[in-house]
Amino acid sequence: MVKRLIKKKKKVPLWIKLFILILIIVAFDLAYYSVIADVKKYATKNPVKTAFMKYREAQWRAKGRTTKIKQVWVPLNRISPHIRKAVIVGEDAKFWKHDGFDFDAMRKAFETNIEKRKMAVGASTITMQLAKNLFLSPSKNPVRKIHEAILTWRIERTLSKNRILELYLNIAEWGDGIFGIEMASRTYYGHSASELTKSEAVRLAAVLPNPILFNPLKNSRFVSRRSRLITRALGGDMKAAIALHETPQKKAPDRSMADTVVETDKLTADTISDSGMVAVPKIDSSQMEQSFSDTLNPVLPE
Secondary structure (H helix, E strand, O other), rough: OOHOOOOOOOOHHHHHHHHHHHHOOOOOOOHHHHHHOHHHHHHOOOOOHHHHHHOOOOOHHHOOOOOOEEOOOOOOHHHHHHHHHHHHHHHHOOOOOOOOOHHHHHHHHHHHHHHHHHOOOOOHHHHHHHHHHHHHOOOHHHHHHHHHHHHHHHHHOOOHHHHOOOOOOOOEEOOOOOOOOOHHHHHOOOOOOOOOOOHHHHHHHHHOOOOOOOOOOOOOOOHHHHHHHHHHHHHHOOHHHHHHOOOOOOOOOOOHHOOOOOOOOOOOOHHHHOOOOOOOOOOHHHHHHHHHHHHHOOOOOO
């Protein structure tokens, strides 16, 4: 009789246990990037080795290569204004106006990706690229993008725009093992980043979408086109500024004068992820005009 009164405990289904475990893991994961990851230290401290540099080193080891990272840190006031402006015009024309996210470009990228049914284009700002380079891998999975968004939000609220630009220019990849504008300037042009001319700066900015495939000293169609557009955009040409952020139409590659030619409409998410290339969608000129004007005349340290 007593045994009948004792109720058996119900076992918790396995799927509920797994669901709770996943929630706990996700909570800890988000907490790390939301609170624990130290963004504030970069207000005064320069990173020694970024997550992206470590990623490249792992790639080299896997291929049995002995490539070493070459980087020389320089403060923003020792970086030529030509390269500062050229990079912003080429990579993120709304840099001085947005809070880390270019929502217009993101919306258009989303529409394009839905239409093409793949991750064909992205809409990364300089701050988003900095977040990825400092803390994350270049993969395109949704979880990594959430991490990137959290870090981007924190970076914009912790660091000044000038500091964000200084960090970006010093850790950006500019070739095989070449990181930062100072080493890029010395490698390709034989002098310091403070001495970069406008034409040199334009070509260095032109290769940023994929510095492994493209060389600023060679005349691939991609680099030549972007160099012309950046030069015109720096002169105030709005059409050129807009064209920089459009995916170029497919053309037959001319390999006689090229280091490497990439047909951007054939890029896959994996290709973009591994190379670091960011293809961007068409943008609305009415949304860009004021930001472009600010790009040409930003407040920068002397």
